[in-house]
Amino acid sequence: PPVIRREDYLPPAWLVPEIALDFTLGLEATRVVSKLHVARNPDGNGASTLRLNGDQITPLAVRVDGAAVSDWRLDGADLLVELSGDAHIVEVETQVTPAANSQLMGLYASNGMLCTQCEAEGFRRITFFPDRPDVLSTYSVRMTGDKATFPILLANGNCTAQGENADGSHWAEWHDPWPKPSYLFALVAGELVSNHSTFTTMSGRKVDLNIWVRPGDEDRTQHAMDSLIASMKWDEETFGREYDLDLFNVVAVSDFNMGAMENKGLNVFNTRYVLADPETATDGDFDAVEGVIGHEYFHNWSGNRVTCRDWFQLSLKEGFTVLRDQLFSADMGSEAVKRIEDVRILRAAQFPEDSGPLAHPIRPDSYHEINNFYTATVYNKGAEVIRMMRTMAGAEQFRKGTDLYFDRHDGEAATCEDFVKAIEDGTGLDLKQFRLWYSQAGTPQVSVSLTHEGSTATLKLTQKVPATPGQPDKQPMPIPLRVALFDRDSGAHAGEKLIVLDKPSDTFTFDGFAKPPVLSINRGFSAPVSIDFDREAEDLVFLAANDDDPFARYEAMQNLVVQHLVMAVSGGLNDETRAAGRAAIGRAFSAILTDPALDDLMRGELMILPAEGYLAEQMLIADPGAIHTEREALKAWLGRECADDLIALHDRALAVPYSRDAAARGARKIKNQALGYIAAGNNEEGARRALDQYRAADNMTDRQGAVLVLASLDVPEREEALADFRSRYEGNALVIDKWFSLQAGSFHPEVLANIRKLAEHPDFTMTNPNRVRALYMAAAVNPKAFHDASGDGYRLIGDLIRRLDPINPQTAARFVPSLGRWRRIEPVRAAMMREELERIAAEPSLSRDVREQVSKSLG
Numbered sequence: 058p059p060v061i062r063r064e065d066y067l068p069p070a071w072l073v074p075e076i077a078l079d080f081t082l083g084l085e086a087t088r089v090v091s092k093l094h095v096a097r098n099p100d101g102n103g104a105s106t107l108r109l110n111g112d113q114i115t116p117l118a119v120r121v122d123g124a125a126v127s128d129w130r131l132d133g134a135d136l137l138v139e140l141s142g143d144a145h146i147v148e149v150e151t152q153v154t155p156a157a158n159s160q161l162m163g164l165y166a167s168n169g170m171l172c173t174q175c176e177a178e179g180f181r182r183i184t185f186f187p188d189r190p191d192v193l194s195t196y197s198v199r200m201t202g203d204k205a206t207f208p209i210l211l212a213n214g215n216c217t218a219q220g221e222n223a224d225g226s227h228w229a230e231w232h233d234p235w236p237k238p239s240y241l242f243a244l245v246a247g248e249l250v251s252n253h254s255t256f257t258t259m260s261g262r263k264v265d266l267n268i269w270v271r272p273g274d275e276d277r278t279q280h281a282m283d284s285l286i287a288s289m290k291w292d293e294e295t296f297g298r299e300y301d302l303d304l305f306n307v308v309a310v311s312d313f314n315m316g317a318m319e320n321k322g323l324n325v326f327n328t329r330y331v332l333a334d335p336e337t338a339t340d341g342d343f344d345a346v347e348g349v350i351g352h353e354y355f356h357n358w359s360g361n362r363v364t365c366r367d368w369f370q371l372s373l374k375e376g377f378t379v380l381r382d383q384l385f386s387a388d389m390g391s392e393a394v395k396r397i398e399d400v401r402i403l404r405a406a407q408f409p410e411d412s413g414p415l416a417h418p419i420r421p422d423s424y425h426e427i428n429n430f431y432t433a434t435v436y437n438k439g440a441e442v443i444r445m446m447r448t449m450a451g452a453e454q455f456r457k458g459t460d461l462y463f464d465r466h467d468g469e470a471a472t473c474e475d476f477v478k479a480i481e482d483g484t485g486l487d488l489k490q491f492r493l494w495y496s497q498a499g500t501p502q503v504s505v506s507l508t509h510e511g512s513t514a515t516l517k518l519t520q521k522v523p524a525t526p527g528q529p530d531k532q533p534m535p536i537p538l539r540v541a542l543f544d545r546d547s548g549a550h551a552g553e554k555l556i557v558l559d560k561p562s563d564t565f566t567f568d569g570f571a572k573p574p575v576l577s578i579n580r581g582f583s584a585p586v587s588i589d590f591d592r593e594a595e596d597l598v599f600l601a602a603n604d605d606d607p608f609a610r611y612e613a614m615q616n617l618v619v620q621h622l623v624m625a626v627s628g629g630l631n632d633e634t635r636a637a638g639r640a641a642i643g644r645a646f647s648a649i650l651t652d653p654a655l656d657d658l659m660r661g662e663l664m665i666l667p668a669e670g671y672l673a674e675q676m677l678i679a680d681p682g683a684i685h686t687e688r689e690a691l692k693a694w695l696g697r698e699c700a701d702d703l704i705a706l707h708d709r710a711l712a713v714p715y716s717r718d719a720a721a722r723g724a725r726k727i728k729n730q731a732l733g734y735i736a737a738g739n740n741e742e743g744a745r746r747a748l749d750q751y752r753a754a755d756n757m758t759d760r761q762g763a764v765l766v767l768a769s770l771d772v773p774e775r776e777e778a779l780a781d782f783r784s785r786y787e788g789n790a791l792v793i794d795k796w797f798s799l800q801a802g803s804f805h806p807e808v809l810a811n812i813r814k815l816a817e818h819p820d821f822t823m824t825n826p827n828r829v830r831a832l833y834m835a836a837a838v839n840p841k842a843f844h845d846a847s848g849d850g851y852r853l854i855g856d857l858i859r860r861l862d863p864i865n866p867q868t869a870a871r872f873v874p875s876l877g878r879w880r881r882i883e884p885v886r887a888a889m890m891r892e893e894l895e896r897i898a899a900e901p902s903l904s905r906d907v908r909e910q911v912s913k914s915l916g
């Protein structure tokens with residue numbers, strides 16, 4: 058497949074200021090008539106040929122200015138029409154088969170209803186169109202369908218007319234006044250019920266809000282509605298952004314490739330990010346609903362009103378919108394905990410991307426398949442890059458920059474460069490060198506040393522941006538680091554400073570220290586870098602107990618454990634140093650368990666051990682077996698060493714009644730954390746407590762937490778809990794997904810055999826992405842299953858990719874990166890991972906999605 062390059066961008070030859078779409082709906086066959094008002098683009102190349110993209114559709118009729126034409130041509134999947142003048146009306150008829158659309162791109166059937174997914178290039182699977190984000194049109198949509206099958210007919214914008222026909226069908230017309238690119242088009246038809254509310258905007262306009270779900274699900278929509286209203290208010294207050302239509306619809310569908318989609322005025326959501334009640338959703342699920350509802354809503358400005366010029370600019374809308382949703386969630390709950398969670402996600406998903414064969418800058422230079430670039434780099438690192446600008450400018454100045462960006466580019470298809478320029482102009486920052494963050498891939502490594510002489514502490518920092526595929530040499534980037542130096546005796550510091558390392562190496566001096574201070578660096582994770590600082594365990598214990606920056610406190614605890622486990626895995630510990638290392642960790646851990654000044658949400662966060670994947674990232678070549686063994690051994694040791702405190706914590710938390718307030722959520726978090734350690738230290742005690750917790754549970758957080766622990770144990774209580782869980786939630790797809798995930802993600806000795814059995818379970822299906830992810834993504838990220846020494850875990854994922862690719866290539870391709878990590882894994886496993894990739898590569902008809910990921914991974 059051809060490579061698409063950013064530098065080859067050309068403006069479109071033809072624009073489409075208006076489009077009218079007429080759908081005759083059917084699950085098996087839907088007829089589409091599109092009427093395009095096309096106009097020659099004064100900034101285009103003047104070509105007389107109109108190129109309309111298509112994908113697996115054929116033109117049934119083509120008319121130009123009302124007259125049928127026959128001299129149209131197909132160029133691959135695209136339709137070419139010759140036009141003589143500067144403006145024409147081009148009509149094209151197509152027919153699609155939604156029920157056969159297992160890719161879930163374009164128009165497809167889900168659970169008896171029809172819905173669309175057009176980002177990035179799905180619109181061309183519905184009708185022929187210049188399917189690129191810099192062609193903006195106003196859309197009018199007419200839908201006709203059987204009233205019994207499709208009682209609700211929705212599209213973007215406002216409903217302008219509706220009526221009934223004598224044959225039992227009915228119709229509706231929708232008009233969206235805001236010009237938009239085709240990827241934001243949406244249509245939904247089916248039997249739906251809504252939770253309705255209203256929101257009055259800051260200028261006093263009343264907006265109707267609906268969350269549409271299948272009948273029976275409406276009782277689980279209130280949290281989504283509350284989150285939507287909170288998002289609308291927050292965006293007005295924080296970014297000055299007001300909603301711009303009289304109606305905002307959200308529809309939940311059960312078959313969806315990603316989390317949700319921000320179609321103008323008609324967001325389509327994976328049910329997973331809409332439906333939540335205490336009985337079926339964990340606290341984490343509630344938070345995810347709030348975050349994704351916010352994210353999609355915020356796109357109304359960052360993505361829809363100002364869209365992307367081309368798909369290389371994806372981070373323009375996604376990075377910025379992720380930052381906006383992170384700030385929103387931080388304001389809705391605990392800022393400290395949210396920051397830690399976001400960094401954990403970045404490290405788990407983005408750092409490995411940046412250090413592997415699929416590394417790319419947040420603004421990529423080329424791609425084969427754009428679906429492969431909806432990555433943690435574009436989204437999460439993109440957000441971090443914008444967050445750094447905010448840190449350097451300060452929140453108030455940053456807001457001036459974003460106001461300018463929205464004003465300047467409203468109604469346009471913009472670039473990342475436009476964004477940076479607006480931030481530069483609005484804040485007064487000089488971002489010339491900072492732009493490198495957009496073009497250079499790889500996680501910068503900052504080496505730190507701190508010396509002390511007289512009363513002066515000298516901080517020496519050196520940066521290195523590692524080579525990545527296609528980018529062997531890198532330039533130094535501006536790295537904003539929030540630092541504080543603690544006095545050892547008082548446990549306090551004289552104030553935090555922001556320093557910017559923009560050279561390969563630099564020194565910074567700090568006066569007034571009689572004794573060597575303790576350095577707290579990259580506080581709040583002010584830069585998405587990895588810090589290399591070899592320091593005494595006692596300094597980390599000090600920071601874990603005293604740092605007033607919650608992220609830095611968490612980081613100290615993580616570093617303490619990472620340093621110890623990396624040494625342990627590499628065979629660098631003897632009995633004595635192992636005991637000393639554990640003792641230091643034990644002291645810090647026990648301080649966390651008992652510190653009365655900590656709130657439980659934060660305490661729960663601090664109790665989490667670094668993930669095995671993150672530990673592997675710290676090593677040039679990792680042995681996943683050794684990492685697993687050492688980490689589990691440390692967990693068990695902590696479970697035994699701190700047993701009394703853990704049991705006291707578990708008992709205290711068990712006594713807190715269910716509520717959604719922060720204290721009760723904190724109690725549930727430490728309850729599950731404590732249970733995990735208790736079970737690691739003493740399987741029988743853990744199993745007994747877990748089963749009691751399960752039986753007494755009146756909410757999903759407690760229930761899932763108990764099953765999570767039991768699923769990894771080889772005890773009789775395991776079967777009881779798993780069987781009860783399944784029968785209790787029979788028919789609830791989202792909870793049955795959990796049932797699959799809990800088993801596939803477990804550390805049970807037979808986990809791989811269990812996964813193979815689950816794949817044969819009648820509730821398993823390859824056509825529902827949530828179910829596929831529930832089983833197989835849980836397996837792919839489970840180091841015990843995936844890295845099993847037999848290589849069967851690699852085979853499991855390789856087989857999945859080959860079987861899933863013809864059904865849903867986009868979802869299949871998302872499993873490739875796990876195998877692509879082979880270069881960083883010890884040689885025996887690496888060879889087996891590579892072999893799996895080669896087996897996939899040998900398939901004769903791979904999708905573009907999987908082909909690109911596999912060949913880059915082998916490359």
Ligand code: HT7
Binds near residue numbers: 315316317352428867
């Ligand atoms: N902007 C949306 C991306 C998305 C998507 C992309 C490709 C294929 C299917 C998809 N569904 C949603 C979601 C978002 O980031 O807000």
Ligand code: ZN
Binds near residue numbers: 352356374375378
């Ligand atoms: Zn998004």
